[in-house]
Amino acid sequence: MDTIFAVSSGQPPAAIAVLRISGPHAAATVEALAGGLPQPRRATLRRLRDADGALLDDALLLWFPGPATATGEDLAELHLHGGIATVAAVERTLASRPGLRRARGGEFTRRALENGRIDLAQAQGLADLLEAESEAQRRAAIASVDGEISRAVARWLATLAGIAARIEAMIDFSDEDDVSPADDRQLDAAIAAWLGEVSALLARPTVERLREGYRVVLAGPPNAGKSSLFNAMLERDAAIVTPIAGTTRDLLEARVIRHGQLFTLIDTAGLAVETDDPVERIGIERARRAAATADIVLWLDDAPAPADWPVTALHPRSDLPDRATVPAGRIAVSRDDLASIDRLWQVIEERAAALFAIDGALLRDQQRAAANAARESIERDGMDRDLLVRAEGVRYAMRQLAGIVGADATETMLDALFARFCIGK
Ligand SMILES: Nc1nc2c(ncn2[C@@H]2O[C@H](COP(=O)(O)OP(=O)(O)OP(=O)(O)O)[C@@H](O)[C@H]2O)c(=O)[nH]1
Ligand SMILES: [K+]
């Protein structure tokens, strides 16, 4: 195993550069540079010298003997004066020592994972934390790093292991189709409780959803004023507006941050009742799909919207004399009345805050798919009359869950994950 080193603080020049060394040669390296190992976990001032004995720097030294360290290996931290030449000279000295090399991006974290200091869910949380832009993203990521996902998965696995053991016992000690009702009730209760817990986490938005922002789709018939409202909400001329019905053909997306909250606004083709135009038909199909997957559909039609869309009904073009009366339950908007646009934004922002105000960790799409597969397996087979079917359903669910914490993470998957990290992390 190579011993790796890298600057883990920001790149020089800076007041201080923190250089980390991790691996089997860390101790010998510190001894060579500093003339001995300092007391573990105590910041100690030492003179660092190169192989010829020339002074490199006066540095603060931290020595963490493995395995109870961030990487699980012997680990040293040099707090150097952060000048470019100082850091380069120390790096040169380190690189010239046998068994030492510069770390690749994310390699310290990868070693932490390989040495069992963190699991896959925590490593993914760390990557999310580095990329977090909004406060909501940061909170979710730090909860994952703190092990919230890992602990939940461990709990679910333990419950399933208990259920599996009981099913096995029932298979061993009873006729296969002769399960006692008391046994059955106990198992059903355990399974129902398990399903409830898993479903609660599955109901939260995923990390990716949080990154995409709250999806706002503008939908309604042709010429309803969708594109005009889209532009007014974005405060720029993003979409073409004309009096011709069918102006917008494709989906138009724009990202906007309001009060620290991220939104994706989507303008759509008007939902014409009848059209011979094949292009318009495709546009309408896309509009329907966008509306069906929206967090909120701003509905610009006096007629009701399809029932399964998350509709907020508007009363568009409220400045027109024949539209002065606003029907109950509708939000009046006019593209030229900025106050009306502001009121609309307020409603949307409150909804978004309610969806994204999550206290705790979020699953990534991939983790969610695994947890969902586990839930579906338990829902389908967990209460089957055939005990062998039940047992297999539980085993399958356990395999899915184990993947979340990385029991069987592949090299390719880890390479992709650690490519998201910077060098020194
Ligand atoms: N008076 C008034 N006219 C509006 C308002 N919003 C849109 N219009 C007009 O209504 C017509 C249609 O506006 P668009 O924004 O293109 O409507 P649309 O729903 O995007 O239309 P399609 O993309 O063709 O489905 C244009 O002539 C606009 O100028 C409004 O708030 N007040
Ligand atoms: K139009």
Ligand SMILES: [Mg+2]
């Ligand atoms: Mg339009």
